[in-house]
Amino acid sequence: MIAALIPAAGEGARLGRGPKALLEVAGKTLLERAVAAFLGQVDEVVVAVSASMIPTATRLLAGRARLIEGGATRQQSVMNLLMATNAERILIHDAARPFLSREVISRVIAAVEAYGAASVVMPVADTLIESESGRALDRSLLRAVQTPQGFRRTLILEAHRQALAAGVTATDDAGLVRWLGQPVALVTGSPWLMKITATDDLVMAHALAEAWDGA
Ligand code: CTP
Ligand code: MG
Numbered sequence: 001m002i003a004a005l006i007p008a009a010g011e012g013a014r015l016g017r018g019p020k021a022l023l024e025v026a027g028k029t030l031l032e033r034a035v036a037a038f039l040g041q042v043d044e045v046v047v048a049v050s051a052s053m054i055p056t057a058t059r060l061l062a063g064r065a066r067l068i069e070g071g072a073t074r075q076q077s078v079m080n081l082l083m084a085t086n087a088e089r090i091l092i093h094d095a096a097r098p099f100l101s102r103e104v105i106s107r108v109i110a111a112v113e114a115y116g117a118a119s120v121v122m123p124v125a126d127t128l129i130e131s132e133s134g135r136a137l138d139r140s141l142l143r144a145v146q147t148p149q150g151f152r153r154t155l156i157l158e159a160h161r162q163a164l165a166a167g168v169t170a171t172d173d174a175g176l177v178r179w180l181g182q183p184v185a186l187v188t189g190s191p192w193l194m195k196i197t198a199t200d201d202l203v204m205a206h207a208l209a210e211a212w213d214g215a
Contacts, residue, residue: 002109003087004038004148006047006059007077008095009070014198019053022060023202026094026209030196031057033098035065041105043093046084048077075169075176081158082153089113091157092173096118098205100210104109105148115117119149119174120189146189148187149174151174155182 008031012020021031028036031047038045048070049057057067068084070077078092089112093100104120113116121143128137149172151159159176163169170176174184193210196205 001044001087002042002089002091003085004042004045004078004091004093005068005078005085006034006045006065006093006095007074007081008034008094009048009050009053009077010074015196015200015202021049022053022056023196024208025084025098025196025202026213028098028124028209030095030098030151031155032060034093034095035061035102037100037102038091038093038105039064041102041109043087044085046081048081061169063073070149073169074100074171075160076164078173079164082157082160088151088153089150090153091150091154092146092156094195096196097147098196099190099194099208100148101190101192104190107187108148108150111187112152115183115185116152116155117150117174117177117182118185118187120146120193121186122146122189122193143186144189145172146193146195147172149184151177155180 008021010020017152024028033047045065046068047065051069068080071080108118124139124144128139159180163176177184196202
């Protein structure tokens, strides 16, 4: 059994327009877009939202996903999601990335089957420098990390439990698996997996939605 877990409980503080998952891009909320991406590809979808989002999220999802309450941090929301499913394979995807294709999901599922842990990543096109020294980094060695990420249940639970006990935090779940000393397979993501963080990202998402929805 495969579960898709969607942390969507964030406040969207940097955008300043209320919870990001409830923002609409071309007529559909980020929450609806993230859930729809997984339908038919996994056995269940579980979404973490904040308490105040529950009435709206319940109406929007109309039974397509199970809703639970998230926590104060993304990591805590993911822990709550992990506690809410018994699935042997877990995919974790941020509601803030609305353009997720079936191809990407399939690649991650295949890599989880083969390796136990997998993340989508992208090569970096820009030149990368350290801001203080101006020193250039070798971008051929670097990757930008996206979601979805996928794991065997036992591995991601152990990583989150040990991280919680040790007070270790990471901005992504694969980071906790690596901290545990376990390898994470890297599969190719997509420029469509841009994360909506600030106002300009939302403007770009509106423009992209036309091509995405029309495809
Ligand atoms: N998230 C969550 N629980 C939290 C914080 C974040 O489930 N306590 C989720 C967000 O809803 C989002 C994903 O984690 O889907 C990535 O977080 P981010 O892009 O930082 O979203 P927000 O935390 O909402 O934005 P901000 O940091 O600007 O407040
Ligand atoms: Mg945040």
